[in-house]
Amino acid sequence: MSTITDSPAVEVTQQVSGPSAEEFVDRLMGSALGWAEVNAIHLGDRLGWYRDLADQGPSTHEELAARTNTSSRYAREWLEQQALTGILVADGEIDARDRRYALAPGPREALTDEHSLAYFAPFARMAGAVGPxxxxxxxxxxxxxxxxxxxxxxxxxxxxxxxxxxxxxxxxxxxxxxxxxxxxxxxxxxxxxxxxxxxxxxxxxxxxxxxxxxxxxxxxxxxxxxxxxxxxxxxxxxxxxxxxxxxxxxxxxxxxxxxxxxxxxxxxxxxxxxxxxxxxxxxxxxxxxxxxxxxxxxxxxxxxxxxxxxxxxxxxxxxxxxxxxxxxxxxxxxxxxxxxxxxxxxxxxxxxxxxxxxxxxxxxxxxxxx
Structure with a gap:
């Protein structure tokens, strides 16, 4: 709200409503997680991990890395992050070496089907172009x-x-x-x-x-x-x-x-x-x-x-x-x-x-x- 008086020395007071600092930080935390998710999608798309999982089915991190000629340690970290955020489905509480990860039908369409109106992977690629x-x-x-x-x-x-x-x-x-x-x-x-x-x-x-x-x-x-x-x-x-x-x-x-x-x-x-x-x-x-x-x-x-x-x-x-x-x-x-x-x-x-x-x-x- 702005108030302007008729006095020679015009006084302007403003009352600005909005979120509290805590609420705003919560919002930014969600934004940061979204940033990380989009960039992780960019990695999975460009490294061929999504398409490999779509083609080959449930896989361990070592199997995925071997087929795509990438690092198994990075593949493990990425797979765990993707499962934690609900993009992939994991076997559950078993040894990390043997845990298998699968791409569910919804994310599979959005991340690998270039003819689908839901195809989203290119958006992550565009976002990745901005950083440099x-x-x-x-x-x-x-x-x-x-x-x-x-x-x-x-x-x-x-x-x-x-x-x-x-x-x-x-x-x-x-x-x-x-x-x-x-x-x-x-x-x-x-x-x-x-x-x-x-x-x-x-x-x-x-x-x-x-x-x-x-x-x-x-x-x-x-x-x-x-x-x-x-x-x-x-x-x-x-x-x-x-x-x-x-x-x-x-x-x-x-x-x-x-x-x-x-x-x-x-x-x-x-x-x-x-x-x-x-x-x-x-x-x-x-x-x-x-x-x-x-x-x-x-x-x-x-x-x-x-x-x-x-x-x-x-x-x-x-x-x-x-x-x-x-x-x-x-x-x-x-x-x-x-x-x-x-x-x-x-x-x-x-x-x-x-x-x-x-x-x-x-x-x-x-x-x-x-």
């Missing part, structure tokens, strides 16, 4: 500069691509429920542009579902473009899906498109208005422009249930990446609908509407109208 960049982030926070996406390396790049992959595979089914988008995708000889394509899974999913559809994906991160091209070859669609190392605002040089998409990338861009303007110029007169971005609350006073997670992404990755280029809009992950609307209007669109797609993970779909 903390000194650079501190300097960026002091100087008002940034830390580019490229500096976070393969763990961030590949982790995000794999985390989004199961969801992007659902795009054909989702868009089949939106008549104007489905009409654009199913035109004979349809062409789409995928701005900020990353690992390419969005283009690959749409091309795989629509025979004859041609897709051009664009990204500024060279390793991501290489990854997307490899993924397209493995999926058997590289004859119809091409990826370009280019800014999003260069798409106009590739002709007109029946649909232009930007999946979870506008908030990262230093020049979102320029990119949206290029998307407007590149779409056919009877085409559609769709942006998928984080499902944030309408305002700071009305936060969405996921806003705390989105602010975490913004603090450590998205805002520093956006500010690594100058000039920058410095949007950050928490791009509210009003902000996107302002960008779209400045880019020449008439308006923005939310598409009737519910329950799609962390994201919301917008149609930019013209």
């Amino acid at each position: 960049q903390l000194p650079a982030l501190l300097e960026a926070y002091r100087a008002g500069t940034g830390v580019s996406w490229a500096r976070f390396g393969a763990d961030a790049r590949e982790g995000q691509a794999e985390m989004n992959r199961p969801w992007l595979a659902q795009l054909p089914h989702v868009f089949a429920q939106v008549p104007q988008v489905q009409a654009a995708l199913t035109r004979p000889g349809a062409r789409i542009a995928d701005v900020g394509a990353g690992g390419g899974w969005s283009s690959i999913a749409l091309a795989g579902a629509h025979e004859g559809l041609q897709a051009d994906g664009f990204d500024v991160d060279e390793p991501s473009v290489a990854l997307a091209r490899s993924n397209a070859r493995e999926a058997g669609v590289s004859d119809r899906v091409r990826f370009h190392l280019a800014d999003g605002d260069s798409i106009v040089s590739h002709g007109r498109y029946d649909a232009v998409f930007a999946f979870e990338c506008i908030h990262d861009m230093p020049r979102p208005v320029d990119v949206l303007r290029a998307m407007r110029e590149a779409v056919a007169d009877d085409g559609v422009v769709v942006v998928m971005d984080e499902r944030v609350g309408d305002g700071f006073d009305r936060p969405g249930e996921l806003d705390a997670l989105f602010y975490a992404f913004s603090l450590f990755v998205c805002l520093p990446d956006g500010m690594s280029h100058a000039p920058s809009a410095a949007t950050g992950t928490v791009m509210r609908a009003g902000t996107l609307r302002d960008y779209a209007l400045a880019a020449g669109f008439d308006g923005v509407s939310v598409l009737p797609i519910e329950g799609f993970g962390l994201w919301r779909f917008y149609e930019l109208t013209f």
